[in-house]
Amino acid sequence: MSLYGQAKVKNWRYKLKGNFHFTHSPSPIRNVDDSNHLLGITKPRHMIYLHSYGGEAPFFEALSQGKLLGTRCDNPDCEYQGTLYQPFRIHCPDCLARCTTVDMTDLAKTKGYIHTFMICERAGAFNTLDKPIKFVNIEFEGVSTILMSYLSVGDPKIGKRVIPIFKKFDPTYTITDLSWVVEGTTEEQLPHGFCF
Amino acid sequence: MIKFTENQLKTPKFMRPVYLVTAGQSKFDRAIPEKKTEELCVDALSMAAELINLTPAELKGYIHSCYYGHFADHFGDQLLGEAVIHDRLGLDPLGNIGIKTGGATGGSTLWEAAKTVASGYSDCVLAMGWERMDEVPTDEGNFLISCAADKDWESPLGHIYTGYYAVMAQRYWQIFGKEEESFRKTLAEISVKHHEYARMNPFAQAPMKITVEDVLNSPVVAYPLRVLDCCLMSVGAACAIIADEKTAMEMAKNSNIKPLRIWVTSGSHTLRPADRRPMDIPLLPHETAEIYQDLEERFPGSDRYPGFSGFLGARMCVYYGYRMAGINDPTEDLDVIELHDAFTISDIQTYEDIGIRPYGQGRTYVESGDCYHTNPKTGQPGKLPSNLSGGLIGCMHAVGATGIMQTFEIANHLWGIWGDIHGDEKHWKAFRREKPADWTNLQVEGAKRGLAISHAGVGSHVTCTILMDPDHLLKADS
Numbered sequence: 001m002s003l004y005g006q007a008k009v010k011n012w013r014y015k016l017k018g019n020f021h022f023t024h025s026p027s028p029i030r031n032v033d034d035s036n037h038l039l040g041i042t043k044p045r046h047m048i049y050l051h052s053y054g055g056e057a058p059f060f061e062a063l064s065q066g067k068l069l070g071t072r073c074d075n076p077d078c079e080y081q082g083t084l085y086q087p088f089r090i091h092c093p094d095c096l097a098r099c100t101t102v103d104m105t106d107l108a109k110t111k112g113y114i115h116t117f118m119i120c121e122r123a124g125a126f127n128t129l130d131k132p133i134k135f136v137n138i139e140f141e142g143v144s145t146i147l148m149s150y151l152s153v154g155d156p157k158i159g160k161r162v163i164p165i166f167k168k169f170d171p172t173y174t175i176t177d178l179s180w181v182v183e184g185t186t187e188e189q190l191p192h193g194f195c196f
Numbered sequence: 197m198i199k200f201t202e203n204q205l206k207t208p209k210f211m212r213p214v215y216l217v218t219a220g221q222s223k224f225d226r227a228i229p230e231k232k233t234e235e236l237c238v239d240a241l242s243m244a245a246e247l248i249n250l251t252p253a254e255l256k257g258y259i260h261s262c263y264y265g266h267f268a269d270h271f272g273d274q275l276l277g278e279a280v281i282h283d284r285l286g287l288d289p290l291g292n293i294g295i296k297t298g299g300a301t302g303g304s305t306l307w308e309a310a311k312t313v314a315s316g317y318s319d320c321v322l323a324m325g326w327e328r329m330d331e332v333p334t335d336e337g338n339f340l341i342s343c344a345a346d347k348d349w350e351s352p353l354g355h356i357y358t359g360y361y362a363v364m365a366q367r368y369w370q371i372f373g374k375e376e377e378s379f380r381k382t383l384a385e386i387s388v389k390h391h392e393y394a395r396m397n398p399f400a401q402a403p404m405k406i407t408v409e410d411v412l413n414s415p416v417v418a419y420p421l422r423v424l425d426c427c428l429m430s431v432g433a434a435c436a437i438i439a440d441e442k443t444a445m446e447m448a449k450n451s452n453i454k455p456l457r458i459w460v461t462s463g464s465h466t467l468r469p470a471d472r473r474p475m476d477i478p479l480l481p482h483e484t485a486e487i488y489q490d491l492e493e494r495f496p497g498s499d500r501y502p503g504f505s506g507f508l509g510a511r512m513c514v515y516y517g518y519r520m521a522g523i524n525d526p527t528e529d530l531d532v533i534e535l536h537d538a539f540t541i542s543d544i545q546t547y548e549d550i551g552i553r554p555y556g557q558g559r560t561y562v563e564s565g566d567c568y569h570t571n572p573k574t575g576q577p578g579k580l581p582s583n584l585s586g587g588l589i590g591c592m593h594a595v596g597a598t599g600i601m602q603t604f605e606i607a608n609h610l611w612g613i614w615g616d617i618h619g620d621e622k623h624w625k626a627f628r629r630e631k632p633a634d635w636t637n638l639q640v641e642g643a644k645r646g647l648a649i650s651h652a653g654v655g656s657h658v659t660c661t662i663l664m665d666p667d668h669l670l671k672a673d674s
């Protein structure tokens with residue numbers, strides 16, 4: 001296989017290297033219940049997308065550095081000035097002002113609780129997480145919204161305190177670089193690449 | 197937003213009465229490899245024509261613009277599928293538009309269609325919805341569905357939508373269900389009921405004679421939800437013809453079909469449940485703030501509304517819809533309903549959002565027997581039967597068609613033809629399905645008013661379709 005597609009931005013334009021799609025031939029689908037007549041075809045497709053994080057890019061970069069960034073509306077004219085958001089919102093949902101980025105790593109380490117959770121035995125195609133996936137939604141004291149993530153170590157329970165861990169080694173630069181463990185988890189128990 | 201202005205809460209208004217003239221649907225199944233989507237749409241439209249004794253060509257002669265509900269382009273691998281269907285139905289050069297709002301696509305398609313007639317732009321329109329979910333294996337299907345979650349913040353987490361939904365179910369199960377075995381059984385009862393009703397419906401994909409134990413012993417998807425608690429993945433099409441009064445009466449004049457008044461409203465909430473902020477409960481006409489004053493005492497942890505346990509979008513579509521159509525108490529004012537039972541637990545959550553029961557007490561709608569065609573506790577007709585089609589659990593969830601299928605079903609009851617249509621040997625045979633020896637007519641006797649809820653994802657879009665016999669309105673037109 002030739003080079004798997006990679007991209008960078010230079011002069012505000014995407015510069016691509018390698019293959020972004022791979023071609024395979026269709027094959028017939030036949031009806032064995034009806035004289036093996038042709039019913040259709042398979043349609044293989046393998047392609048790579050380009051995706052910009054835009055104003056959220058600092059959030060995903062920070063995960064790889066062991067930091068959890070949230071945002072806050074600091075517009076003095078906003079009815080909800082001072083509201084803290086996690087998920088990171090680029091703009092305030094009320095006044096639409098650009099929010100201020102806030103490092104909430106320490107807050108997350110001391111004031112995060114499981115609001116709800118789910119242990120999911122199934123995953124869709126292209127899943128990269130180990131099953132069963134322990135989904136947890138984390139409520140932080142003083143934060144208006146409730147982050148969805150997954151628990152890597154420990155058993156989830158509503159109200160349980162959890163601590164963030166970050167994939168600082170081999171980061172994927174996706175939301176899966178952030179995970180959580182229950183209180184009392186040691187460094188040795190963390191999954192590959194993750195640190196407190 | 198977490199506070200709403202008077203402008204935003206205005207009761208919606210149609211500029212003239214709007215009617216559902218006729219409707220139709222195709223067979224629903226997990227896969228229909230022998231037919232293209234256009235063939236399923238032709239089946240649905242031909243059925244709608246036949247109901248009012250018109251030929252498809254005659255029916256088409258009334259249509260002025262077209263509304264196509266088709267959610268997942270990537271499932272069918274066809275962008276602008278609307279144009280394909282529109283051409284195959286021979287409706288060029290009429291204006292047409294595609295509508296996509298996830299699971300609520302069918303309901304949203306009716307919303308657009310009804311507003312078009314209400315405004316006077318068109319006197320007769322086609323609302324057609326379909327979905328083609330058999331072009332990929334189930335795990336890829338789950339991946340494609342997960343693309344309807346936030347692609348940066350949620351989808352990479354397992355690519356499994358059920359997981360994003362199930363966290364809400366877990367919260368409801370713990371706070372309002374109190375993790376009681378009896379509550380779990382009530383959930384299972386819903387699945388038993390919907391699979392049983394599907395047995396009487398030749399269009400339905402998953403007829404099953406099962407017990408509560410069967411549901412409780414089915415494989416876990418996301419605890420406490422099991423396979424039999426979940427909706428189906430389907431292929432199929434459904435359509436509705438919407439018109440103004442004059443056109444509706446003219447179209448139906450050679451049939452026993454009485455055009456029905458229709459209202460459709462819509463509500464929304466964040467795509468990511470994560471973004472939900474606490475707010476006051478918007479009250480329905482028959483509710484007061486007092487009934488929720490001690491909610492937190494009765495259900496510790498329920499103080500945050502809508503939190504992860506209620507659907508604000510569902511609450512808002514009926515907030516608008518009930519006031520628009522003059523409904524005070526849905527249990528008293530309606531005769532039959534179809535709800536979006538994506539999961540047994542979300543069915544219960546919806547009972548509360550739409551005011552059939554107050555928040556926290558949804559389970560009693562099932563436990564009282566009110567939701568059945570025939571109340572198993574009393575042997576009398578259920579007070580407000582729900583999902584006699586089998587719903588999404590027993591009949592189908594061909595996403596773009598679902599909200600329209602529900603409307604077709606409600607209309608069948610209001611027209612008094614449910615038994616004629618669903619008992620017709622012709623359909624059973626055409627769909628290669630065996631009519632059960634104990635087939636029962638689920639017609640709700642004397643039904644005059646009904647409602648259907650069409651719901652997307654974790655509540656991002658929810659619509660309310662209200663149908664009434666025009667001689668049994670609750671509110672004079674203003």
Ligand SMILES: [Zn+2]
Pocket residue numbers: 073074075078079080081092093094095096097
């Ligand atoms: Zn603001």
